[in-house]
Amino acid sequence: xxxxxxxxxxxxxxxxxxxxxxxxxxxxxxxxxxxxxxxxxxxxxxxxxxxxxxxxxxxxxxxxxxxxxxxxxxxxxxxxxxxxxxxxxxxxxxxxxxxxxxxxxxxxxxxxxxxxxxxxxxxxxxxxxxxxxxxxxxxxxxxxxxxxxxxxxxxxxxxxxxxxxxxxxxxxxxxxxxxxxxxxxxxxxxxxxxxxxxxxxxxxxxxxxxxxxxxxxxxxxxxxxxxxxxxxxxxxxxxxxxxxxxxxxxxxxxxxxxxxxxxxxxxxxxxxxxxxxxxxxxxxxxxxxx
Amino acid sequence: xxxxxxxxxxxxxxxxxxxxxxxxxxxxxxxxxxxxxxxxxxxxxxxxxxxxxxxxxxxxxxxxxxxxxxxxxxxxxxxxxxxxxxxxxxxxxxxxxxxxxxxxxxxxxxxxxxxxxxxxxxxxxxxxxxxxxxxxxxxxxxxxxxxxxxxxxxxxxxxxxxxxxxxxxxxxxxxxxxxxxxxxxxxxxxxxxxxxxxxxxxxxxxxxxxxxxxxxxxxxxxxxxxxxxxxxxxxxxxxxxxxxxxxxxxxxxxxxxxxxxxxxxxxxxxxxxxxxxxxxxxxxxxxxxxxx
Numbered sequence: 001x002x003x004x005x006x007x008x009x010x011x012x013x014x015x016x017x018x019x020x021x022x023x024x025x026x027x028x029x030x031x032x033x034x035x036x037x038x039x040x041x042x043x044x045x046x047x048x049x050x051x052x053x054x055x056x057x058x059x060x061x062x063x064x065x066x067x068x069x070x071x072x073x074x075x076x077x078x079x080x081x082x083x084x085x086x087x088x089x090x091x092x093x094x095x096x097x098x099x100x101x102x103x104x105x106x107x108x109x110x111x112x113x114x115x116x117x118x119x120x121x122x123x124x125x126x127x128x129x130x131x132x133x134x135x136x137x138x139x140x141x142x143x144x145x146x147x148x149x150x151x152x153x154x155x156x157x158x159x160x161x162x163x164x165x166x167x168x169x170x171x172x173x174x175x176x177x178x179x180x181x182x183x184x185x186x187x188x189x190x191x192x193x194x195x196x197x198x199x200x201x202x203x204x205x206x207x208x209x210x211x212x213x214x215x216x217x218x219x220x221x222x223x224x225x226x227x228x229x230x231x232x233x234x235x236x237x238x239x240x241x242x243x244x245x246x247x248x249x250x251x252x253x254x255x256x257x258x259x260x261x262x263x264x265x266x267x268x269x270x271x272x273x274x275x276x277x278x279x280x281x282x283x284x285x286x287x288x289x290x
Numbered sequence: 291x292x293x294x295x296x297x298x299x300x301x302x303x304x305x306x307x308x309x310x311x312x313x314x315x316x317x318x319x320x321x322x323x324x325x326x327x328x329x330x331x332x333x334x335x336x337x338x339x340x341x342x343x344x345x346x347x348x349x350x351x352x353x354x355x356x357x358x359x360x361x362x363x364x365x366x367x368x369x370x371x372x373x374x375x376x377x378x379x380x381x382x383x384x385x386x387x388x389x390x391x392x393x394x395x396x397x398x399x400x401x402x403x404x405x406x407x408x409x410x411x412x413x414x415x416x417x418x419x420x421x422x423x424x425x426x427x428x429x430x431x432x433x434x435x436x437x438x439x440x441x442x443x444x445x446x447x448x449x450x451x452x453x454x455x456x457x458x459x460x461x462x463x464x465x466x467x468x469x470x471x472x473x474x475x476x477x478x479x480x481x482x483x484x485x486x487x488x489x490x491x492x493x494x495x496x497x498x499x500x501x502x503x504x505x506x507x508x509x510x511x512x513x514x515x516x517x518x519x520x521x522x523x524x525x526x527x528x529x530x531x532x533x534x535x536x537x538x539x540x541x542x543x544x545x546x547x548x549x550x551x552x553x554x555x556x557x558x559x560x561x562x563x564x565x566x567x568x569x570x571x572x573x574x575x576x577x578x579x580x581x582x
Contacts, residue, residue, distance in 0.1 A: 014395050014458045017388055017426035021350065023379045030376030044364055045405075111360045115421060118324045118354045119377040120346070290326055 027120040028129045035133025038102040051098040055141060059088055063145040063152075071156040079153055081146065081170065082248040085177065089237050092142055092181060093210050096189035099137070101202035103130050104190055108197035114290045127194075127285040131278055135186040143178035150174060173247040177240070180270045184236045187277035194284045210237060228258050233269055240270065293318035294329075294485040301463060302492075305455040307472035307479040308465035315485040316465040317357060320433050323463075324354055336429065350378065353422035357433040357465075360418065363407030367393055367417045370406060371424050378425035385424075392420040396450060412443040419450065423460075430454065432464040436471060448475050502569045503534040505552055509561030517555045523548065533569075 041048035062084065070077050107113045116126060150171060157163035192209060193202040217235035220226040232238035243266040245255060260266075293315045310316045321327040322334050325345040333340060339347045362370060368389050375385035393402045396416040401409070406417060415435060422430055435451065436444045452475050455462040466472055472479060473493070481488040507514055511527050518525045524535035536548060549566070556563050 014423070014454060015391060016458075017380070017384070019384045020381055021379045022381055024346070026379040026381065027377045030373065030382075034373055034376075043369065048364070106362065110362045111356070111358055112362060114326060114356050115354070115360055115374055116377050117326060118349060118352065119374065119425070120349055120379040121377055122345075 024120045024122075024125060028125050031116070031121065031126060031129035032133045032136070035103040035130050036136050038106070039099045039133065039137030041099075041102075048102070051095065052141075055091055055095040059091060059141065059145045060148070062088075063149040067149055067152040067156065070153055074156075074158055079149060080248070080250055081149075081174065082245040082250040084146070084149075085244040086241050089181065089240055092138065092185050093207065093237065095141055096134070096138060096185050097203045097206040100134050100186070100189040100193045100206065101199040103133055104193040105197055105199050105202045108194075108288075109199065111290075113288070117290060123285050123288075124282060127282045130194075131187065131190050131281055134190045135182045138182035138186040139178060142181045143174065146174050146178065170248065176267070177244055177247055180243070180267065180274075181240055183274040184240065184270050184277075187274040187281070188236070191277040191281040191284065194281050194288075210235075214238065228254065229260055233265075236270065236273055239266055242266070243270070292485060294322070294482075297482065297485060297487045299480055299487050299490045301480065301490075302478055303461045304477035305452070305462045305464065305475055307476040308463060308482070309467070309469055309472060309479055310465075310482040311467055313484075314467075314482050316467075316482065317433055318485075319482070320354075320431055320463070320465060323431060324352060325349075350425065351428045353425065353427035353430045355418045355422040355430070355432045355435055357437060359414065361406045361409070361414055364405050366404055367398060367402040367406055367409075367413075367420070371417065371421050374421045375424040380425060388424050388426075389420075392423045393417070395423070396420045397446070411438045412440075412446070415439060415443070415447060416450075419447075419454075423454065428460060430460055430462045430464075432462060434465055434467075436466065436468065444471065451475060503536050503548065503552070504565065504567050504569045505532040505534060505563065506530065506565040507532070507556065507561045508564055509559070514555070514559055514561055517559050518552065521551050521555050523551060536568075 037043055040052045041050070066079055066084070070079060107116065113126075117123065121129075150167075154160050154163045154167070188209065189206045192205045196202050196205065213235045214237060217231045217233075217238060220234070221228045221231040229242075232242060242255070242260050243263065245252060246260055246263055246266070297315070297319070308316050308319065318327065322329050323336055323341060325341050325348060328342060333342070335341065336348045337351055339351075341348060361367075365373075368386070371393060372385040372389035375388050376382060380388060390402075393399075393416075396419050398413060398416055398420070401413060406414065409417070415438075419432070419435065422432070430451075432451065436447050439447055448471055451462055451464060454460055455475075464472070464476070476493055478490070478492045480490045511530055511532060515525055515527045515532055518532065518534065524538070526533055526535075534548065534552065536545060538544070552566065553563070
């Protein structure tokens with residue numbers, strides 16, 4: 001930049017702000033959007049984008065491959081969404097474990113919370129905006145590859161209109177499953193992360209909780225002789241997995257032997273787990289001393 | 291544990307110092323005013339708004355600079371300050387503009403685009419001040435703003451506070467355990483100790499002339515002292531200085547007589563008077579008096 005020789009920087013001093021103030025709503029949206037960006041490492045150094053990019057790529061690639069296969073066979077090869085979901089639920093847990101602390105532990109770690117809470121943000125608004133941010137990002141990660149696949153599958157079919165009539169109801173199933181996945185993993189992750197200011201502890205506690213739940217469910221099933229369907233209700237990941245199979249009307253050998261309960265049971269259970277975690281998060285943020 | 295006990299104080303507009311040793315309750319008082327901590331008993335008002343019931347009304351009026359580090363190391367100052375402006379409900383475009391403006395006001399120019407992890411203590415303190423100003427508050431609450439700064443940085447920060455307080459009509463409540471610096475910038479001072487109010491006064495009243503006349507002479511202080519005693523004055527020697535008690539002097543005439551008396555004794559004893567001045571108390575003296 002060239003400047004004339006006599007150029008000076010004029011100190012205009014402090015100026016009043018007379019413009020609009022959006023109040024608590026504007027603040028809530030800011031907190032939410034900053035949280036969503038943090039979940040994907042946006043506006044952060046490249047290192048912060050590692051896990052989000054990995055998860056998005058790994059969830060997206062199989063969908064693209066399936067789409068290519070489906071396209072090559074002219075839509076003759078039906079896509080099994082339940083089976084597809086089965087393998088990737090653990091990825092969503094990893095994504096939550098790696099990224100949720102960015103949204104909930106970081107403000108505690110760097111003690112930014114007092115700055116936020118002395119502005120147009122109450123503790124309840126803070127907790128809800130952060131929870132919404134986590135769930136929004138989780139929903140995007142969980143749903144977008146499948147939606148892409150779904151749209152693609154209809155697109156590559158020889159007769160898209162007929163394909164849509166045939167699998168129109170799948171869209172609702174996809175949305176329901178994606179929402180519940182985001183709600184359960186997001187809420188649990190957010191609640192757990194809010195309890196510590198250390199990112200590593202938060203990550204470990206999220207992975208640990210899902211592992212312990214899985215271990216208990218397996219233990220009850222294998223050792224205590226509790227029915228596999230009852231036991232897996234304790235493990236959100238297995239509950240989501242079985243619910244996926246039921247939703248997309250696919251069956252596994254295990255399900256033929258032990259028919260799963262109705263979708264209502266799963267929906268109520270998963271909604272309840274997420275809600276309990278959300279209440280835990282709000283209580284924690286309320287009582288946190290800053 | 292009681293951090294604040296039976297503390298009643300009114301802070302006038304202008305720059306006010308909140309003074310106390312570490313653990314005196316400064317930060318607790320500040321947090322109550324900000325609504326970060328709810329008082330277990332009693333009440334507090336900020337510009338007529340109750341801190342518990344009208345918290346929302348207070349938030350737009352107050353800017354807070356905490357004592358502790360509160361900066362995210364991996365974002366830039368301009369991004370950080372703009373984000374906090376949005377948390378105060380300013381529209382996004384206005385936030386970026388205000389952030390750039392206040393950062394320039396506190397003296398951060400090109401550095402504001404760099405991640406804050408690499409900032410010096412001085413720069414970090416400036417960012418903390420900028421974020422407190424970004425939403426254009428009417429009151430600034432600064433908790434130990436000069437903490438960790440070197441003397442030059444301290445002076446710059448104090449100058450910045452004075453400019454903000456005087457030129458732009460923002461009232462400032464600044465806490466510190468360093469009295470010397472508050473003496474330089476404050477209009478009034480609130481002195482607390484162990485959660486109790488010691489004094490709250492305008493600075494002029496606190497550091498006004500005291501009832502002591504300081505005399506410094508070129509000669510034998512001890513014999514001069516006894517000569518003054520013989521002349522009927524209440525005196526005591528302090529190192530090379532002689533302190534004459536003026537508290538008995540009811541009016542200017544009586545004061546004048548004491549001055550004349552000192553002069554006559556000096557002439558009689560044939561010693562040179564180096565200095566003859568009414569002592570002014572400093573905040574340090576007040577504080578020392580308060581603690582014991």
